[in-house]
Amino acid sequence: METDLWWMAWVDCFNGGNPGEDQPLLKLTRWHRAQAHEDEVKHLCGARCSETYMERWITSQREHPEAHCET
Numbered sequence: 001m002e003t004d005l006w007w008m009a010w011v012d013c014f015n016g017g018n019p020g021e022d023q024p025l026l027k028l029t030r031w032h033r034a035q036a037h038e039d040e041v042k043h044l045c046g047a048r049c050s051e052t053y054m055e056r057w058i059t060s061q062r063e064h065p066e067a068h069c070e071t
Helices: 048-063
Strands: 005-013 023-030 042-044
Touching: 005 048, 023 048, 042 048
Parallel strands: none
Antiparallel strands: 005 023, 005 042
C-alpha cells in the first residue's frame, strides 16, 4: 500500500463549554500506521474518498443539527 495516498478520518467531540453545547467534530489526517488500527478510524483512499466521506458527514450533521457527542 502506498501510504502517501491514504488518509484517515474519525469523529471526535468538540466541547462547547456549557452542558449540551458539545458537538461531533470530524478529524482528517495523513496515514499513520499505528493510529490506523483504532476501531473508530476510517481509511480513505485519497482526496476523492476523503471529500465524499466529508460531504456525507456534513449532510448527516445538517440533517441532525441537535446531535451531540456520543458517550
